[in-house]
Amino acid sequence: MSLEILPVTGLPEIDTDSDLAGLIAKAGVRGGGAFEDGDILVVTSKIVSKAEGRVLGATDREAAIDAETVRVVARRGSTRIVENRNGLVMAAAGVDASNTAPGTVLLLPEDPDASARALRARLQQLTGRRLAVVVSDTFGRPWRNGLTDVAIGAAGLRVLEDHRGRTDSHGNELAMTVTATADELAAAADLVKGKTTGTPVAVVRGPATHVTVEDGPGARALVRPAADDMFRLGTSEAVREAVTLRRTVRSFTAEPVDPAAVRRAVAAAVTAPAPHHTTPWRFVLVESAGTRQRLLDAMLDAWRRDLAELDGWDEQKIARRTARGEVLRGAPYLVVPCMVTDGSHAYPDARRAAAEREMFVVAAGAGVQNLLVALAGEGYGSAWVSSTMFCRDVVRQVLGLPEGWDAMGAVAVGRAAEPPVARAPRGVEAYVLER
Template sequence: MKIELIGLENLPLVKKDDDLSSLIVDVAFNQGLKWKDGDIIVIAETIISKAEGNYINLDSIKPGKKANHLAQKTGKSPELMEAILNHSREIVKVGNDFIVTETNHGFICANAGIDESNVEKGWATPLPLHPDKSAKNLRKNIELKIGKQLAVIISDTQGRPFREGAVGVAIGSSGIKTIWNRKGEIDLYGRKLETTQIAVADELAASASLIMGQADEGMPVVVVRGYSSFEILKDPESGAQDLIRPKKYDAFRQ
C-alpha cells in the first residue's frame, strides 16, 4: 500500500475571479499529470479566498475601543485585531502575544484564521466564507472537465492545544467523508472498537502540507493519490463542518 503526494508546480498567482478549476486542470496537464478516479485535491485556503475576492484591506479599518485594548495586550496591530473581531463569534483565550477565537464558521483557531502571509503588504485573507460550498463547487467543476471522480479538501495551517507547532487541517471538504466512524469494528485482539472516529480529512490535509509548505514554496495545490479507502468513504454531502465539536461537548469550554 502506498500514497503519493503530487504537488502542482508553477500555478500562477491567483487573483479575484480566477477560475481555479481551469487553472488546476491546465497546470496538471502541463505537468503531465493524468487524473485518476479517487484523486484527492488538497488546496490552500488562501487561494480560495483570493479567487473569491475575499480580501481585507487592513489600512482601511478603523479599530474600535475593544480592538485597541486587545492590540495592546497581544502586540498585534489594532487594525488586524478589529478584523479578527469582525470574523469571530466568540473570544476563547487571549494571551500576551496571541488570541484564539471561534470563527463565524465555528472553527477554533488563532486570529480567526486571518492570514497575512502570501498576500500584498497591508492586506490579509480571511478564511473562505463558505468553505464546504467552495470545495463542492470546485470539485464539480474539475470533475466536469476531466471526467473522473474526485474529492477536494480546503486546508488551513493551525496550531493545536497542548502541542507545539502547526499542522494542516481541513476547513472545507467535498467528495469524501471527513470523519470515518469505526465504532463496532474489531481490533487485532478481537475486541470491538467503542468510540473510534478518524478525522480523515484532517489527516489528508496534514499529509499534503508536508510538500505544500508555508513560505515561498509556491505549491498551494497537492494531489493525494492512492488513498485505498476512498471508495468506501466517498460521499458528495459530507463537509468539514462535520469535524466541529459542538460546544456543549467541549470539556475545555464548559
C-alpha cells in the same frame, strides 16, 4: 494501501475572479500529468480566498479579527484563540497578513464546504474524473507544539472514519475510535505543499475508497458540538463564564447530585482568602434525605416560633415568609457552610472586636462564592439561602456540630429544572467610584 502525494506545479498567482479550477486542471499533476479517478486534491485555503475575493484592505488586522470572531476562547497578551463564523476554533479567526499584498489581509473562505463543492464540481467537469477536494488551513493544537494543516472544507470525501463497533487484532471491540481522515490527508499533503514552496495544491493518490459519489457533509462534520467540547474555553474565560452562569436556582430536577462534584467545589471554596492565615470555612454536606428533612423541619419550627413570639406575626404572614425556604426542600442536596473563628485576635474594645469578626465573615462569604461558582462549572444550579443564620443553635443540634461552628446560610444544589432567564449584562460604572 499505497499512498502518493504529488504536487500540482506551475500555478500562476491567484487573483480575485481567477478560474481556480481551470488553472488547476490545466496545470495537472507534477507538471502536466493527468488526474485519476479517486484523486484527492488538497487546496490551500489562501488561494481559494483570493479567487473568491476575500482580500480585505485593512491597516488594522485586529479589527478584521474582531469582525470574523463569534467568541473568544482564550487570550494571552495579543494572541487570541477564537471561534469564527464557521465554528472553527483557531488563532486570529484565520485572518492572515502573509502571502497577500501590503495593506491587505486575507480572510478565510466564507463557506469552506461550499467552496470545496464548487471546486470539485468544476474540476470533475473539466477532467472527467471522480475527485474529492479538501480545503486546508494551518492550525495549532491543544497540548501539542507546532502547526499542522487540517481540513476546513471538504467535498466528495468521508471526512470521518468511524471504527466504533469494530474489533482490533485481539478481538477487542473499539468503543471510542473515530479517525479524522480529512485532517490526516490535509496534514500529509502539506508535506509536499509546504509553507514557502509556492505549491498551494497537492494530490493525494491511493486512498480512493474514501472518495464518495456525493459531496457529503463536508468538514463541518469535524467541528465538535459545543455540548461535547470539554475544552471549550481557556482558563480565565472559563472562570468568567462560570461566574456568569452562576444563578440562583429556585426549582430543581430530582436527578441525584454527584458527591464527588460537590467535594471538588469545596476544594475550590477553601482557596478563598482569609485573615491571619486561618482556615475559617467548614462545609457540612447534607447528603441524607432523612437528615435534610429533620433539619428543615426543625428550622421551620424555630422560624415559626420566633416570628410569632418575637415579631408578633399572624399565621398567614408567617406562612408567606417561611415559604421562601421551600427551595431548600425541593433540592436533592444541601450544603451548610459554616464559619469558625479559630485564630482570631481578641480586642478589649467592641469596635475592633466587631471588625475582627467582620473579617472572618467576609472570608466565609468569599468561600461560599467560590463554592457557588465551582458548582456552576460542574453544571449544577444552586441557591444560597440565609435561613440557618437565624437558628444556628437548632442547626448545631440537628447536625451535631461543634459549638464554634456558625452556620452561614444553606446552599441548595441540583440540576436546574428550567433554563435560566436571559439576564442583561451589568455595566461596571454603576458600581465603581474613581478617585
